[in-house]
Amino acid sequence: xxxxxxxxxxxxxxxxxxxxxxxxxxxxxxxxxxxxxxxxxxxxxxxxxxxxxxxxxxxxxxxxxxxxxxxxxxxxxxxxxxxxxxxxxxxxxxxxxxxxxxxxxxxxxxxxxxxxxxxxxxxxxxxxxxxxxxxxxxxxxxxxxxxxxxxxxxxxxxxxxxxxxxxxxxxxxxxxxxxxxxxxxxxxxxxxxxxxxxxxxxxxxxxxxxxxxxxxxxxxxxxxxxxxxxxxxxxxxxxxxxxxxxxxxxxxxxxxxxxxxxxxxxxxxxxxxxxxxxxxxxxxxxxxxxxxxxxxxxxxxxxxxxxxxxxxxxxxxxxxxxxxxxxxxxxxxxxxxxxxxxxxxxxxxxxxxxxxxxxxxxxxxxxxxxxxxxxxxxxxxxxxxx
Amino acid sequence: xxxxxxxxxxxxxxxxxxxxxxxxxxxxxxxxxxxxxxxxxxxxxxxxxxxxxxxxxxxxxxxxxxxxxxxxxxxxxxxxxxxxxxxxxxxxxxxxxxxxxxxxxxxxxxxxxxxxxxxxxxxxxxxxxxxxxxxxxxxxxxxxxxxxxxxxxxxxxxxxxxxxxxxxxxxxxxxxxxxxxxxxxxxxxxxxxxxxxxxxxxxxxxxxxxxxxxxxxxxxxxxxxxxxxxxxxxxxxxxxxxxxxxxxxxxxxxxxxxxxxxxxxxxxxxxxxxxxxxxxx
Numbered sequence: 001x002x003x004x005x006x007x008x009x010x011x012x013x014x015x016x017x018x019x020x021x022x023x024x025x026x027x028x029x030x031x032x033x034x035x036x037x038x039x040x041x042x043x044x045x046x047x048x049x050x051x052x053x054x055x056x057x058x059x060x061x062x063x064x065x066x067x068x069x070x071x072x073x074x075x076x077x078x079x080x081x082x083x084x085x086x087x088x089x090x091x092x093x094x095x096x097x098x099x100x101x102x103x104x105x106x107x108x109x110x111x112x113x114x115x116x117x118x119x120x121x122x123x124x125x126x127x128x129x130x131x132x133x134x135x136x137x138x139x140x141x142x143x144x145x146x147x148x149x150x151x152x153x154x155x156x157x158x159x160x161x162x163x164x165x166x167x168x169x170x171x172x173x174x175x176x177x178x179x180x181x182x183x184x185x186x187x188x189x190x191x192x193x194x195x196x197x198x199x200x201x202x203x204x205x206x207x208x209x210x211x212x213x214x215x216x217x218x219x220x221x222x223x224x225x226x227x228x229x230x231x232x233x234x235x236x237x238x239x240x241x242x243x244x245x246x247x248x249x250x251x252x253x254x255x256x257x258x259x260x261x262x263x264x265x266x267x268x269x270x271x272x273x274x275x276x277x278x279x280x281x282x283x284x285x286x287x288x289x290x291x292x293x294x295x296x297x298x299x300x301x302x303x304x305x306x307x308x309x310x311x312x313x314x315x316x317x318x319x320x321x322x323x324x325x326x327x328x329x330x331x332x333x334x335x336x337x338x339x340x341x342x343x344x345x346x347x348x349x350x351x352x353x354x355x356x357x358x359x360x361x362x363x364x365x366x367x368x369x370x371x372x373x374x375x376x377x378x379x380x381x382x383x384x385x386x
Numbered sequence: 387x388x389x390x391x392x393x394x395x396x397x398x399x400x401x402x403x404x405x406x407x408x409x410x411x412x413x414x415x416x417x418x419x420x421x422x423x424x425x426x427x428x429x430x431x432x433x434x435x436x437x438x439x440x441x442x443x444x445x446x447x448x449x450x451x452x453x454x455x456x457x458x459x460x461x462x463x464x465x466x467x468x469x470x471x472x473x474x475x476x477x478x479x480x481x482x483x484x485x486x487x488x489x490x491x492x493x494x495x496x497x498x499x500x501x502x503x504x505x506x507x508x509x510x511x512x513x514x515x516x517x518x519x520x521x522x523x524x525x526x527x528x529x530x531x532x533x534x535x536x537x538x539x540x541x542x543x544x545x546x547x548x549x550x551x552x553x554x555x556x557x558x559x560x561x562x563x564x565x566x567x568x569x570x571x572x573x574x575x576x577x578x579x580x581x582x583x584x585x586x587x588x589x590x591x592x593x594x595x596x597x598x599x600x601x602x603x604x605x606x607x608x609x610x611x612x613x614x615x616x617x618x619x620x621x622x623x624x625x626x627x628x629x630x631x632x633x634x635x636x637x638x639x640x641x642x643x644x645x646x647x648x649x650x651x652x653x654x655x656x657x658x659x660x661x662x663x664x665x666x667x
Binding site: 074075076095096097098101102103105106107109110111112113122123126127153154156157158159162170171174 | 549551552554555556557558559560561562565570573574653656657659660661663
């Protein structure tokens with residue numbers, strides 16, 4: 001992430017709290033939008049504000065409503081209720097051809113009977129731009145996506161990666177206020193996807209156009225976005241920066257969807273402003289968490305611990321009153337940079353631990369059937385109530 | 387070379403013989419010198435010469451081609467509209483009934499279609515004075531009626547294969563729906579329009595039953611003339627005519643196949659080039 005994106009994140013956070021003097025202007029305001037198809041509620045009372053210059057991701061599994069929400073921003077669907085404002089103007093019922101937004105489609109939706117140049121020029125011609133300006137802007141856009149030499153080709157004469165760039169150039173040509181991207185990298189292979197992610201972010205930062213990206217890939221959302229909204233069953237569960245989303249998920253669903261996690265379920269034993277203690281039948285000792293939560297004692301809560309925040313050792317930890325358990329290494333998955341250890345606790349519960357492979361030794365320190373202690377710092381646990 | 391059983395080979399031979407021996411016989415006998423269709427009297431082009439002097443046959447052919455061209459065009463227009471509704475209108479009440487009604491003329495006995503059309507023309511003439519008798523106009527309308535059903539099916543299947551998001555993309559880039567149709571949808575489904583038109587053209591060209599109901603005294607089409615002259619005895623002239631038709635059809639098919647094959651080759655080469663470039667990056 002660039003420094004520019006980081007300072008935008010800070011500015012968004014200050015704006016949301018209303019404490020900044022340099023308040024950001026909301027570019028997209030979604031106010032209580034609901035969309036139902038017959039009995040099925042695809043998007044359920046969603047409210048969301050997206051600011052100028054953001055690369056905002058809508059993340060969720062299939063059927064969570066993210067694409068429907070994007071299509072409502074583009075104007076292909078009309079909300080059943082609620083309002084959508086773009087740059088302060090009510091766009092709820094404005095048809096797609098009159099909106100200051102453009103969309104890059106998952107299938108790219110290139111016009112098969114037109115050349116690359118004609119594809120990119122299409123939107124400009126609809127605006128009635130003079131011919132020489134159209135030509136200039138098309139050349140500019142094709143240079144931007146490094147396709148200047150392929151302008152006369154037809155879409156079927158291009159590879160998948162080249163088509164993706166044409167689609168991007170075409171959607172950017174009209175310099176929209178917002179660019180909507182529906183799974184922009186979904187059809188590319190892994191290697192190309194990683195390279196394109198970075199290029200997409202570069203283009204977005206250079207042009208300063210606000211991007212709204214729909215994706216099901218949490219890694220993609222994490223690497224690209226200034227902020228992410230996680231959706232499930234038509235509702236937004238959490239809107240946050242990728243960092244906050246990963247470290248401070250607000251629900252069990254978010255914790256599990258955004259990265260992998262070990263969830264320990266149990267009753268709340270002690271609820272103090274500075275810490276809480278959770279009794280967990282899976283562990284032999286209770287879980288101590290270094291932050292307070294708003295719940296009542298006795299209620300069932302979930303303690304979430306990320307696999308890379310767990311320590312694994314043959315020796316018992318110095319302080320074994322909280323946050324530890326013993327078990328046996330059941331499986332080791334070597335992933336190159338790190339290895340995942342699956343530890344079967346004495347209670348029968350499986351815990352996932354990720355360890356960095358810092359040396360090249362082929363004989364790891366820990367191996368199958370080793371008896372080990374898992375433990376974690378009390379600051380590395382997040383408690384969620386649902 | 388795989389080992390093919392004699393059974394398979396004879397099945398193949400029999401199948402092709404069943405399909406093509408009658409046509410081959412017809413072609414062979416079109417070069418027959420003799421006036422008797424079934425007796426070989428030596429090779430000659432005599433009947434081709436006579437064919438091109440037969441004013442009645444030539445006139446009928448002209449009328450047939452005219453009607454076929456007009457009704458194919460009309461059927462393509464109407465069929466495109468119907469196909470568009472079937473593919474793009476979404477679900478509406480009575481959709482099944484509507485699509486059933488569009489395809490019904492395909493399974494309706496032609497005699498009934500023809501009779502119904504004749505009745506309509508008669509009633510219409512009594513009420514409004516139009517059409518004034520039956521002729522080329524009424525035949526064209528009748529042909530359009532049944533050909534449209536076929537065109538609709540062709541267009542509809544092409545449209546439902548087409549990626550909807552292409553049209554959405556055009557709209558997203560600022561084109562109004564009507565413009566989207568003419569700039570995007572129509573060019574993309576153009577091949578289906580052409581094949582729909584050709585289908586309607588051939589259907590019209592060889593229709594006899596419906597035509598007989600809608601035709602008037604001065605508007606005999608080629609199939610009608612051929613049919614009535616065969617009743618008086620087959621002359622080798624008809625064989626010559628049929629040979630020309632078969633020849634033209636074969637030529638058209640071979641040409642279409644060649645063009646399609648060449649396009650496919652070009653497309654493959656372009657695709658390979660694009661992939662090679664991507665790998666080189």
